[in-house]
Amino acid sequence: MIEVACQHLIADRLGSTRWGLAxxxxxxxxxxxxxxxxxxxxxxxxxxxxxQSVYREKCTLQRD
Incomplete structure (x- = not known):
């Protein structure tokens, strides 16, 4: 049931220009x-x- 819903959702979104393959x-x-x-x-x-990504960037910026 979930797979069918996903298939319909993805087919609908890919059919329009809202989504790409990613x-x-x-x-x-x-x-x-x-x-x-x-x-x-x-x-x-x-x-x-x-x-980790957000705070690693902030720590790097503060040290410079």
């Missing part, structure tokens, strides 16, 4: 992570990496 691939990956039951751990990982 956006469609990101949605498919999120769908797979969610259906595997790994979304919570993935989201924690994503937030951690985003935090």
């Amino acid at each position: 956006e469609a691939e990101a949605i498919l990956k999120l769908g797979a992570v969610s259906s595997n039951g790994d979304f919570d751990s993935y989201f924690r990982y994503h937030i951690t990496r985003q935090h």
